[in-house]
Amino acid sequence: MTLERKLSREQIAERAAQELPDGAYVNLGWGIPNLIAAYVPENAGVIFHSENGILGMGPRARAGEEDYDLVDAMKAPVTILPGGAYFSQVDAHMMTRGGHLDVAVLGGLQVSERGDLANWKVPGAKFSGGIGGAMDIAVGSRRLIVTMEHITKNGEPKIVKICTYPLTALQCVTTIVTDLAVIDVTPNGLQLREVAPGVSVEEVQRVTGPKLSVASRVPEMRLRAK
Amino acid sequence: MKNKIYPNVDAAVADVSDGASLMFGGFGGAGFPNELIRAVGRKGSRNLFAISNNCGTGEGELSVLFKNKQIRRVIAAFPGPQSTYFQQQVESGEVEYELVPQGILCERMRAHGAGIPAFYSPVGVGTEVAQGKEERAINGRRCILESALGADFALIRALKADPLGNLIYRKAARNFNPVMATAATITIVEVNEIVPVGALDPETIVTPSVFVHRIVEVGGAHDA
Numbered sequence: 001m002t003l004e005r006k007l008s009r010e011q012i013a014e015r016a017a018q019e020l021p022d023g024a025y026v027n028l029g030w031g032i033p034n035l036i037a038a039y040v041p042e043n044a045g046v047i048f049h050s051e052n053g054i055l056g057m058g059p060r061a062r063a064g065e066e067d068y069d070l071v072d073a074m075k076a077p078v079t080i081l082p083g084g085a086y087f088s089q090v091d092a093h094m095m096t097r098g099g100h101l102d103v104a105v106l107g108g109l110q111v112s113e114r115g116d117l118a119n120w121k122v123p124g125a126k127f128s129g130g131i132g133g134a135m136d137i138a139v140g141s142r143r144l145i146v147t148m149e150h151i152t153k154n155g156e157p158k159i160v161k162i163c164t165y166p167l168t169a170l171q172c173v174t175t176i177v178t179d180l181a182v183i184d185v186t187p188n189g190l191q192l193r194e195v196a197p198g199v200s201v202e203e204v205q206r207v208t209g210p211k212l213s214v215a216s217r218v219p220e221m222r223l224r225a226k
Numbered sequence: 227m228k229n230k231i232y233p234n235v236d237a238a239v240a241d242v243s244d245g246a247s248l249m250f251g252g253f254g255g256a257g258f259p260n261e262l263i264r265a266v267g268r269k270g271s272r273n274l275f276a277i278s279n280n281c282g283t284g285e286g287e288l289s290v291l292f293k294n295k296q297i298r299r300v301i302a303a304f305p306g307p308q309s310t311y312f313q314q315q316v317e318s319g320e321v322e323y324e325l326v327p328q329g330i331l332c333e334r335m336r337a338h339g340a341g342i343p344a345f346y347s348p349v350g351v352g353t354e355v356a357q358g359k360e361e362r363a364i365n366g367r368r369c370i371l372e373s374a375l376g377a378d379f380a381l382i383r384a385l386k387a388d389p390l391g392n393l394i395y396r397k398a399a400r401n402f403n404p405v406m407a408t409a410a411t412i413t414i415v416e417v418n419e420i421v422p423v424g425a426l427d428p429e430t431i432v433t434p435s436v437f438v439h440r441i442v443e444v445g446g447a448h449d450a
Contacts, residue, residue, distance in 0.1 A: 051328065051397070052254055052366050052398050052401045054398055067397065068255055069256045069396045069397040069398060070256075070398050071255060072252075073333055075255050077256040079260045086397055086398060087400070088332075088402070088403070088405060089253065089279075089328070089400075089401045089402045090332045090336050090404070091331050091334050091407065093329025096329055097333075097347070097349060119329075126313075126317075127305075127313050129304055129305065129307045130303055130304035130305045131303055131304065131328065131355070132303055132304040132328050133303070133327070133328040133329060135327035135328075135329075135330075135353065135355070136328060136329030136349050136352050139348050140349075152228070166353065167353040167354065168353065169349075169350075169351075169352070170351060170352040170368075174379045211318045222433075224362070
């Protein structure tokens, strides 16, 4: 498959941003998810949650205006919007685990046919940063979107029958957004909802472990980012 | 009034003995009790059991104690990519550690502070963290049994204290500090400023004084 037709990380983020309903409470994880906020229109009223105790988190702080007591989960200095709130890590995870967040978007290493997620450790790696909040977020979010590249650097599918990497949570993923496709996890298996511009259904299936359910016509994603 | 104010951080940690268990507040560079950590470093207590979200950043935060080889055992949610000394000592077998989901770390400490010995949770079911834990279905949902987590000391950071120990925090520097205050036998707080009793609005106090045993004023850049 030619590289030009795969989406960039920014384009994956743009497509994932389209999944966020107006007014939703949303947690964004490390990696591609961290790029999503830039593609959410201000008037959508989406309220971002950070696991270290922020609701109403705004964009990154401008150079010279950083406050290192106001950082996101990736330690980057951020801002807080009018109507925002600070609270403890306990309250932050009551929100994640207790089902109070409408949507979470996490990065992924593997997603299984039934929506199991592996995203915190590569087998054999000497050290992973840790689990962090991923397990609490994956278990508790009402809707969990995973953004990732469709295949590994070695060309292996990341969407698999059964996860072989250390698991984050069972049956938690609702939608997968990759550089090739948007796929929903349904009780009847994986449903191909959209393909990246210029990518065929067959090309997506070829690099996907499980068999995809496919409607007679699969639309292409609409994107502006390069 | 019982005097909770200590003249300096060294006096506040003078009885942190070898083998003690300690909780350390802080997340993402914010809200770490760095002055108290350095004081434990100077005190030199060894064989410590550390409970913390992460395990040091470069030379800072908990790295001070790992570098001195003062910590033997750790419970953490996210040791972090820059926890160099921790990682070296895990590899050499000098440090043993248990990884826990971050919200469960919070909740285990909250349970201890609230007098709840254990609780069931769906987080971690079917994963590495479920190993060795009792599993049962509650209302049809698979859950694992998590135990409460307490410590001899909590070392925390706040913005302001009054002499009773009522605390307010600053922005996202709050993070793990309030729950750790509830979960230790002795909670020691370093604050930017000690203000008179009555100066903190009772409506805005985050950690009520009953949870705080020792207070040290260490200064800091921020007023509010």
